[in-house]
Amino acid sequence: xxxxxxxxxxxxxxxxxxxxxxxxxxxxxxxxxxxxxxxxxxxxxxxxxxxxxxxxxxxxxxxxxxxxxxxxxxxxxxxxxxxxxxxxxxxxxxxxxxxxxxxxx
Numbered sequence: 731x732x733x734x735x736x737x738x739x740x741x742x743x744x745x746x747x748x749x750x751x752x753x754x755x756x757x758x759x760x761x762x763x764x765x766x767x768x769x770x771x772x773x774x775x776x777x778x779x780x781x782x783x784x785x786x787x788x789x790x791x792x793x794x795x796x797x798x799x800x801x802x803x804x805x806x807x808x809x810x811x812x813x814x815x816x817x818x819x820x821x822x823x824x825x826x827x828x829x830x831x832x833x834x835x
Contacts, residue, residue, distance in 0.1 A: 731762075732778035732806075733769040739777050741769070754793070755781055778819075780806040787811065788818030790827040798822035804830055 734740035743765045745757045769775060779800060783791075788809035790798070798805060801823055809816040819832040 731765055731776060732780060732803075733772070733774035734777045735774060737777060737804075741772065741774060743769075752784075756797075776800060776803050778804040778806055780808065782808045782810055784810045788816045790818075790820055790822060795822055795825060795827055798827075804832070806832070 731743040731745060732739035732741070733743065745761060745765070747755045748758050749756045766776065779798075781794075783789075786809060788807040790805060790807065794805065794807070801821070805820045805822055805827070807818045807820070809818070817832070817834075819830045820827040821830050822828070
């Protein structure tokens with residue numbers, strides 16, 4: 731998870747994969763709530779959620795869209811399917827993903 735102020739990510743929160751699988755990822759609601767509380771204590775809010783696609787392009791999968799519960803967050807996907815990693819950024823509402831501009835600094 732990524733937190734910050736406005737739309738700028740300032741803090742990375744590494745989350746545990748409760749599925750313990752290399753081809754799927756899920757976070758526990760307990761850990762999510764703890765991290766959201768820590769963000770608030772820092773005066774930050776959730777701005778993004780990131781994950782990788784080791785063998786696929788940086789486009790939300792059907793599962794990514796189905797489990798996207800934070801409409802206020804940007805969803806960043808890092809594709810590792812080519813020698814040069816590629817990054818995609820999306821907002822997900824309902825059953826649709828909308829590409830979003832982003833800037834890395």
